[in-house]
Amino acid sequence: MPTSAINSKNAAAIHAAREGVAVCDRSHWGRIRVSNDEHLRFLHNQSTNDFQSLKPGEGCDTVMVTSTARTIDLVTGYVFNDAVLLLVSPHRRAFLMEWLDRYIFFADKVTLTDVTDETATLSLIGPQSDAIVEKLGAGSLVGQPYGNHILVDGIIFAVGSGLANPGYTLIFPVAEKQKLWNQILDHGALELSDRAWEMLRILQGRPVPDLELTDDYNPLEVGLWQTVSFNKGCYIGQETIARLNTYKGVKQYLWGIRLNAPAEPGTVITLGDEKVGKLTSYTETPDGHFGLGYIRSKAGGVGLKVEVGTSSGEIVAVPFVSHEYP
CATH class of the missing domain: 2.40.30.160 (Elongation Factor Tu (Ef-tu); domain 3)
Incomplete structure (x- = not known):
């Protein structure tokens, strides 16, 4: 068994992501808010998935592509009454802000806001994630489809870990990050490092x-x-x-x-x-x-x-x- 690339802490966290529950800090991922009257139509026209069929509280993965369908980023969108919140890959937020802005014309009622710095993102990964979500007050989300989300005490809880493993993604004001992180660890999740996330995403093909x-x-x-x-x-x-x-x-x-x-x-x-x-x-x-x-x-x-x-x-x-x- 190779040991040089993975220590016992990472090995335990990967096992937890498969069999129990791990938590990964994804705050370095980008978060872009698309709002105003035509936000759904706009995203519908700019990416591969069907945003106009989604209702508030639903979400989906979509791909931003060039005019010749070459891939730019795999993005998750969460639909609210007045906006869509996009979770985009690290190092892609500035590019996508410029890319999307290029397609907003004078009469379009669309507003782009980069909310990355004022928010944070944690993902719960693994089959025992349900128990932690219930303890945090979002138990009504258990069993719902991928991308569905609810707001509880200022925290967005969404179905989906970002990997093929079952889990949830939480988006919330950055000031709440340490408190929520500690709560999740206290409830039994193991910390999944960026290196362990990278290992899992390659193993799973993300x-x-x-x-x-x-x-x-x-x-x-x-x-x-x-x-x-x-x-x-x-x-x-x-x-x-x-x-x-x-x-x-x-x-x-x-x-x-x-x-x-x-x-x-x-x-x-x-x-x-x-x-x-x-x-x-x-x-x-x-x-x-x-x-x-x-x-x-x-x-x-x-x-x-x-x-x-x-x-x-x-x-x-x-x-x-x-x-x-x-």
Whole structure:
């Protein structure tokens, strides 16, 4: 068992995220408030999911894409009566503020507000998260669909951990952070470090900007089918995505890769003498070496044996993404 990349504290927290409950500080993620009379229509037109079908108290994941459907960020949106709160990837908030502002025209009734610095975000991760949410007064959320959320004592409680694990995400005024953090630890959650989060997100296949989400890939190649509405009509990148779906034109897919040795992101993946893809992320885990990478669809999928530089790998499914229409 490799030990150099993971200490006993991280190993315990990862186990808790799988079997019990862990808590991760995601306050460094960006939070953007989209408000005014046309906020739902605006987001509906700027991303892949169907915001206009959502009611206050509901939410969804969506992908911000370019006009040619290349991926910018995977974003979670929470719908309120007068606004949508977007949880965006670290290092993407300034870019997305500028990107979205570019599409607000003079007559549009849309206001963008970066509320990152005045708020904080914690995620409860694991099957025992329900018990803590109940103790914090948000038990009515247990069992509700992904993205559903309620406000309790100034804290937004939302279904979804940010990973494939069950859990909840809490967004609240930054002044309450230490108090709430201590309460959650007192209720039995283990702290999940940023490094352990990164390990879990690679093991589960959650894509991130600059690695899996770049100008080289579209949402269907990533496997983010649950974020794409094929019925909502026109939006940025819609024509490309619709064409890929209609004509089964997805040429590569994101997969997990179980490796026998370390490998560097960016390394070419080969099958014999043929280049079939590229490694995008790598981590050492308690169970061995693991990576994410794009593989040409014609080369194969689960069970395929490949070479990643000097390492050997086997393609495996990862739970965060899917390669067929849900």
